[in-house]
Amino acid sequence: MGGAGILLLLLAGAGVGAAWRPPKGKCPLSCSCSKDSALCEGSPDLPENFSPSLLSLSLVRTGVAQLKAGSFLRVPTLHLLLFTSNSFSVIEDDAFAGLSHLQYLFIEDNEIGAISKNALRGLRSLTHLSLANNHLETLPRFLFRGLETLTHVDLRGNPFQCDCRVLWLLQWMPTVNASVGTGACAGPSALAHMQLHHLDPKTFKCRAIELSWFQTVGESALGVEPFSYQGEPHIVLAQPFAGRCLILSWDYSLQRFRPEEELSAPSVVACKPLVLGARLIVLAARLWGGSQLWARPSPGLRLAPVQALAPRQLLRPNDAETLWLDQQPCFVVADASKAGSTTLLCRDGPGFYPRQSLHAWHRDTDAEALELDGRPHLLLASASQRPVLFHWSGGRFERRTDIPEAEDVYATHHFQAGGDVFLCLTRYIGDSMVMRWDGSMFRLLQQLPSRGAHVFQPLLIARDQLAILGSDFAFSQVFRLEPDKGLLEPLQELGPPALVAPRAFAHVALAGRRFLFAACFKGPTQIYQHHELDLSA
DSSP states (O other): OOHHHHHHHHHHHTTOOSSOOOSTTSSOTTEEEOSSEEEEESOSSOOOOOOTTOOEEEEESOOOOEEOTTTTTTOTTOSEEEEESOOOOEEOTTTTTTOTTOOEEEEESSOOOEEOTTTTTTOTTOOEEEOOSSOOSOOOTTTTTTOTTOOEEEOTTOOEEOSGGGHHHHHHGGGSSSEEEOOBEEESGGGTTOBGGGOOGGGOOOEEEEEEEEEEESSOOSEEEEEEETTEEEEEEEETTTTEEEEEEEETTTTEEEEEEEEEOTTEEEEEEEEETTEEEEEEEESSSOEEEEEEOSTTSOOEEEEEEOTTTOSSEEEEEEEEETTEEEEEEEEOSTTOOEEEEEEETTEEEEEEEESTTSOEEEEEEEEETTEEEEEEEESSSSOEEEEEETTEEEEEEEOTTOOSEEEEEEEEETTEEEEEEEESSSEEEEEEEOSSSEEEEEEEEOSSOSOEEEEEETTEEEEEEOOSSSOEEEEEEETTTTEEEEEEEEOTTTOOSEEEEEEEEETTEEEEEEEESSSOEEEEEEEEEETTO
């Protein structure tokens, strides 16, 4: 039954006749009043000066532009309030403040396009609510908060957009002891004419993430590596033009990252940290002048050079990685010289010494340590052939296979999701690729256009598996793995003027916040903050 019908029943039940009028001044012009009810039609504004014992008020075709806070403070005794065929389009917060006895609120056949989230606040006795036949495309979350007495809600006849904004309503309906009439969706087109109560809340994807700029740090860099030392997160940047490995830490007072220590390393291409208890080791791989190992024996001391690393073997390093083999820490340094070979260095006594030479003469550009089938593996990308996969066997790396259909791969990075191992292959010219391990080799899963890319790096940030495809010529692309599809989907662009020629990315979590570092070759390192967005709000 509509609001007007219920009003007539209430009036009849009260035995209200049309002959009685309250004392002079208690029934405004344009209103017809009886002992405890009033019907106002065509009033240019909201009528006032009602009887203090008024129980029922109906407003029809008034000229009220909007319902403002405290509009009915002068009639606190109301039990029923009805609006129909009015022109107002907005209901503000606390519009019905003071109506603690109101049981029936009917706002039907009006021009309402917006209602504030606290518009119904204080209606603690409300049992029947109708917002039928208005122009509401959505309702604010928590609109019905505090209305525990509701038994009937009518939302029919509104052009609801059934996107993330209605998710809260779908989740709310099963939790209340009230009959709810919702009507059909007006959009989007895929859901048009579908009844709201037939929608499955689980199909709505209403959580989004955003990377927003946070801070700029120092000079250009080729690499960025996070590590934890003494329970605190740190970051080390490889800055070849500044000739140093720069270590950053978090300043809790300034809420910024600040330089903590720098290591002299001219022409450095990679700064690789390794934490062994209280001892911190940093490998500085350099194009010229020899690679070095720096060490901090214990907290409170500064890093100092302790070893020159294999000067006759590390001719032109291009990348360095850490890995553990037979419970011993090791480094692998990819060598890009024509006469060099990638070198595996493992701890032996106080230092790190060559354990094995790999892939001689192939000008390796990248090394990636990963685990497959429960065993250590090493993947090498080079300028001369397809990436080659090695596995650890008998105390050394043995060639296992190569990756077909993967020419001109500059770098590789892997990630795990849903029990599978995926591989991101960076190509400077052509399409970069995503591959998946099938138990014997990596198979092509997805191709992504990439012109001028030196990095295609996966990162697990909170619950999201991301992958960032850098570009020297255009915006860098942020992708997110969609579990349902098993594919990377575009999420966001990061680009100039801040992000120029990225070479490496890293994720750092601290103090309840998450940050993305982007080392840039033609500009300073950029730091972005990771935000989670609720699209249903």
